[in-house]
Amino acid sequence: MIRADLHTHTRHSHAVNSVAEMTRAARETGLETFGFSEHSPRPDGYLYPSDYQAKLLAGYADYIAEVQALRRASTPQFTVLLGLEIDFMPDELEFARQAVAAHPFDYVIGGLHFQGKWGFDWSQAEWDAIAEAERFKIYARYYRDLGALIESGVAQIIAHPDLIKIYSRESFDRWLNTPEAARALRRTFGLLQERDLIMEISSAGLRKPCAEIYPGPRIMRLAAELGLKVCLSSDAHATGQIAYAFDQLETYAREYGYAESWIVAGKQARAIPF
Numbered sequence: 001m002i003r004a005d006l007h008t009h010t011r012h013s014h015a016v017n018s019v020a021e022m023t024r025a026a027r028e029t030g031l032e033t034f035g036f037s038e039h040s041p042r043p044d045g046y047l048y049p050s051d052y053q054a055k056l057l058a059g060y061a062d063y064i065a066e067v068q069a070l071r072r073a074s075t076p077q078f079t080v081l082l083g084l085e086i087d088f089m090p091d092e093l094e095f096a097r098q099a100v101a102a103h104p105f106d107y108v109i110g111g112l113h114f115q116g117k118w119g120f121d122w123s124q125a126e127w128d129a130i131a132e133a134e135r136f137k138i139y140a141r142y143y144r145d146l147g148a149l150i151e152s153g154v155a156q157i158i159a160h161p162d163l164i165k166i167y168s169r170e171s172f173d174r175w176l177n178t179p180e181a182a183r184a185l186r187r188t189f190g191l192l193q194e195r196d197l198i199m200e201i202s203s204a205g206l207r208k209p210c211a212e213i214y215p216g217p218r219i220m221r222l223a224a225e226l227g228l229k230v231c232l233s234s235d236a237h238a239t240g241q242i243a244y245a246f247d248q249l250e251t252y253a254r255e256y257g258y259a260e261s262w263i264v265a266g267k268q269a270r271a272i273p274f
C-alpha cells in the first residue's frame, strides 16, 4: 500500500477543497504522510485563458500559514508536509529561485505546464488545430525544457514527466518511436539520474484525455534501466482524488521493479516501501 501522497492542490488555486477538507479526507483515506503542493505564483504574462492567479496571490500567505499549522500538529501516525509545485519556465529562473526560497517548503515538485507563454495543458481544441509535425517539435522542446528544470536545481521531484501527451497521446506515441525522441529522453532522464532527483509517477493521467499514467511504459522502462528514484502521487484536485487509483499505480510501478516510493521532508529524501 502506498502510504504517502505528496502532490495535491486546494481551492487556493483551481482545485475544489480547502486545506482542512483535504487533510480530513487524507486522514480518512489511511495515508500516513500527506503533502500540499499548491501551484507557485507565476511571473507576469504567463496566463491560461481563464486563470486563478489573482485568487492564488490573494490567499497565498493564508494557505502557507494553514498548512504550517497542520504541519506543526503532525503526529507519527499522520504527518502533513508543506510542499510547492513550481510552474517552471526556463526563461524565468530567478523568479523560480525566489519562489522556492520564499517559504520553508519541505519539498519542491517541478512541473512544466507552459511552453513559452502558452499553457499547453489547457485545451483539446488547441491541440486539435496543431499538425503532427508541429506536435513533434513541441514534444522535443518539452524535454529540452524538462532538462532545464532538472539542471536548475529548484526541485527535488520532477512532476508528471510526460504531461505533454495530455491531449495528443497517439501523436506522442508515434514521436516516442523516433530516434530523435530516444535521444531526447535519454539525455533528459540521464540528467535526472545524474542530479539524483526523484521522478513522479502520477495517476492524474488516468483522469485526463490521454487516459494513461504519467509517465507511460517507454519512460518507465528507461527509468527502471537508469535506476531512477520514484514518487507515486495523485495530483489530487479534490478530496475524492486523494490517493487516486493508488492500487493501479502500485501495480504499474511494481511491473518495472519498483517497490518503494520516495518522499521528501525538510528537503531530506527517504524511501517508503509500498
Ligand SMILES: [Zn+2]
Pocket: 085, 111, 113, 159, 160
Ligand atoms: Zn502539474
Ligand SMILES: [Zn+2]
Pocket: 007, 008, 009, 085, 235
Ligand atoms: Zn499538480
